[in-house]
Each structure stands twice: as structure tokens, then as C-alpha cells.
Amino acid sequence: MKAIFAGTFDPFTAGHRDIAQRAAGVFGNVTVAVASDTGKTAQPLDVRLKIATESIADIxxxxxxxxxxxxxxYLSAKGDCxxxxxxxxxxxxxxxxxxxxxYKSLCGKDAVLFITSADFEHVSSTVVRQLAALGGSLDGYVASSAASTVALYYGK
Known part of the structure; x- marks a missing residue:
């Protein structure tokens, strides 16, 4: 069965990466689906997709x-997921x-909720954006493979 982990990911955080890694372990695969339409002010889709891709490259x-x-x-088009x-x-x-x-009422798809690991309970996209904007360390907040991209697009 396909696992779909969808969101705006503005930006993709270490907590998101943890969920993606665990989902891949349970289901054998996971697609991180980055929404182009966010309904809010966000970095462009290509930036958010680049960060997500860099973050999960080794999973x-x-x-x-x-x-x-x-x-x-999108979920309906994916079939069994x-x-x-x-x-x-x-x-x-x-x-x-x-x-x-x-989502169950709109497309009949079920969901699996992963409880965030204690190491990432305090991590949110909002916190990452604020840290990057103020030039703070992103260590532990985003994947090391994506830290420079996050700093570039979300920093000063």
C-alpha cells in the first residue's frame, strides 16, 4: 500500500523527516506530497519541494x-493508499x-497518525522559519542535507 505524507512543508523540518522515515519503514515506501496551493503566504513550490527532496534523499x-x-x-488518483x-x-x-x-468523507481514504518522537515535539515549521530569519542554528530542526537551502531561502 502506498503511504502519502502530504503538507505545505514550509519548510520541511526534522520532525517531518522523522515521520517520513518511520512511514517508509512501516509501509516500505512513502511519498512526501508537497502542496502547491497553501492558502497562505509560503515559499514558492519549487523551494519547498527542493528542501523536502534534500531532506529525504537518504531514506x-x-x-x-x-x-x-x-x-x-490527488489521493483518489493515487489509488490504494x-x-x-x-x-x-x-x-x-x-x-x-x-x-x-x-478526507475520509471526500475520498474514502484512511489515515495513520504517527506520534512525534520526543526529540521533535518542539519542532515546527514556524520555529524553523523564525530561527532561519534570525540567523539561528538549524541543527536538530532540519535535516543537515537541507540546512543550507533552508538558510538561503528563509534566512535574512
């Missing part, structure tokens, strides 16, 4: 690709529960 069975439009349409999501805390769990119900 066996992991690939990254862009998609546009509704995630439910499961949605992968990460959960850091109770607030995320509530949000993800509701989101999973929406």
Missing part, C-alpha cells in the same frame, strides 16, 4: 513530489482527527 523508499488542487483528488500524518500534542490530535474525517 530508502521515500520520494517527494508536488501536487496541486485538493488533496482528496493511506494518508500519513504526524501528531505532536493534544492540539494536533484534535486538528488531525477532524482533518482525517474530512
Amino acid at each position: 530508502s523508499g521515500a520520494t517527494a513530489e508536488a501536487f496541486s488542487g485538493l488533496l482528496s483528488d 493511506v494518508i500519513v500524518r504526524g501528531v505532536r500534542n493534544a492540539r494536533d490530535a484534535d486538528y488531525e482527527r477532524d482533518l482525517v474525517r474530512v
Whole structure:
């Protein structure tokens, strides 16, 4: 079964990488699906896709690709697949529960929620953007293979 880990990934963090790695381990593969339409101000799609691709390059069975439009349409086109999501805390769990119900009603796809590893509970795209903008260390917040790209596009 295909595992699809979708998001805006603005940017792709070490926590995202951990979820992708674990999903690849469970399902044998995972597609990191980077949304072109974010509904918010974000880095261009090519930048976000580049960072995601650099971040998962060494994960066996992991690939990254862009998609546009509704995630439910993208998932339907993928055939037999499961949605992968990460959960850091109770607030995320509530949000993800509701989101999973929406996707189930729109395209009939189930989801698997991975509880974030304790090492990454504090990591978010917002924190990464702020660290990069202020010239802070990104060590432990993004994959080392993508740190220079994150710093380039999200830094000062």
C-alpha cells in the first residue's frame, strides 16, 4: 500500500523527516506530497519541494513530489493508499482527527497518525522559519542535507 505524507512543508523540518522515515519503514515506501496551493503566504513550490527532496534523499523508499488542487483528488488518483500524518500534542490530535474525517468523507481514504518522537515535539515549521530569519542554528530542526537551502531561502 502506498503511504502519502502530504503538507505545505514550509519548510520541511526534522520532525517531518522523522515521520517520513518511520512511514517508509512501516509501509516500505512513502511519498512526501508537497502542496502547491497553501492558502497562505509560503515559499514558492519549487523551494519547498527542493528542501523536502534534500531532506529525504537518504531514506530508502521515500520520494517527494508536488501536487496541486485538493488533496482528496490527488489521493483518489493515487489509488490504494493511506494518508500519513504526524501528531505532536493534544492540539494536533484534535486538528488531525477532524482533518482525517474530512478526507475520509471526500475520498474514502484512511489515515495513520504517527506520534512525534520526543526529540521533535518542539519542532515546527514556524520555529524553523523564525530561527532561519534570525540567523539561528538549524541543527536538530532540519535535516543537515537541507540546512543550507533552508538558510538561503528563509534566512535574512
